[in-house]
Amino acid sequence: MAEVEWPWQYSFPPFFTIQVHNETRTKQIAAWRSLILDYHKITKHCILDTREAQRTALFNNTAIDRKLPLEGIVTILEDLARTGNAQPLDKQKHRWQIYWHTLEEWADLVYSWVQRCGMMNTVCTLYEITDGDNSADEEFHGLDTEIMVKILQTLEVSKKAELFDDNQGVKFF
């Protein structure tokens, strides 16, 4: 697993207080967004639980003894959700899926890979896509199955794929 490269803001204490001044806050939240997405991309974690988030290095910089308060985390996650980079999994908004690519971007990636491999009009399992040898070099290799289902569902809407067998298999068009 690659090391996360922390931005300069990470060691700047005010980063861990949601700013009051509008313009400042916009900049701050933008920095948090890219940090959260980078972090999840590198660690390949897709699920973030707000109840535990404060314990992870992402929101808790022990070196300067600062952590982002829960409201701050939720604020940023909601901002991510606005652009389709995150989605709450429960009504209480405790568990979130983080998409460092939006679902549409993912769908494009998967579809172009399918085209390259000549898998059009054939049936394949989800396991083949996320863990098969063919996709070893792709970014979605090893991606969470739940997210893969959502990606394929996005393709389904644009009539480029069809899921069947209780979301175990898929056929591309």
Added chain:
Amino acid sequence: MDRFEYAEARLSSGESFLIREKGVNLYDGNEKTSFEGGEVVLTSHRLLWARPGDIPRGLTCLSLPLRYVVFVEEETGSTSFGFSRSKKIVLHLSQALPGKIPGPVNRSSHHYMKLSFKEGLNSNFVQIINETIQSKKWENFSPAATPSQASDVKLRAGIVGIERGIQEKQKAADESISRAFQDLSKLMGMAKDMVNLSKNISQKIRERQGDITEDETVRFKSYLLSLGIDDPVTRTDFRSENKYYIELARQLADILEEPITDVGGMMALTDVYCRVNRARGLELLSPEDLIQACHMLEKLNLPLRLRQFDSGVKVLQLHSHSDVNVVKNTALALEDQGSLTAEELAQMLGISVLLAKERLMTTEKYGKACRDESIEGLRFYPNQFLQRED
């Protein structure tokens, strides 16, 4: 209603039965109570009320000692518009005595109660009750049994005891305060003479400049000045409020311009209030007058301005003192120190913490600072979010 006591429907010694009425409802003030359709018995000492049949059996009933009844009248029923057949009489009651036996209602805001007679009323009733009250038979009654005796014995235990203690303390405090103010008003009276005397002296000095040396004159004048403002603007000098405030504003600007410059161009209104009143010595200003006068500052084009921060803090500041300057200086201080709390800035500049905080907030508002809220408190940093490009 709170004057009622629970009692047994038995006559005590010396008490005699007078009259009985049926179908009586009790009202607490004008409000209906749950005591309806009962029997009322008037004795020489008390007014008893009970459910029908309870009194002959000697059960517990409600008892209103007649000593609480100040005055009885028949209600002239304008409220019922003549629809209700029932007659009502109103009993005006005095304060319940301490040590009263508990009754059905502990506290009532009304100082009167009503009896409503659904089944009509013996025309003599009001007359009889009035006569009974006037005869005050209960006063001849053996004193050991009356609650007024109980009030003489001080109860120390329980909430009543504590409440009484508090009441006594308040009374004592009240007295000492009013005594203190007596002294103060005497002092104020004397002070007028003192001010007049000093005015006379300064007048004389002016007239006979030659008799004493220049040096002595100056020294004496400085003594007078150190007593305070030599001629304070007072309300009695002016007919109209407006004029008073205008003069007051002028004087404020006069005496405050220098000290405010000294403390960096801004002074919290509380400090202003203290300073002004200290300088005035005896003709004290009220906070309202001060604020009114401060509102005049701008109209009169004086060098001071009243300013209210977003947080509600009010200050007087020099007209020349602008936010831009404050922001610039505070931002510089932040760059210098790396980060600052309000306390640190206050120490650096020799201003109050409140004002230091306002300065930092203003700097933040201009986007030159950002905050770090942690368990150690609120700290401000240079706004690297906006300044640093990466």
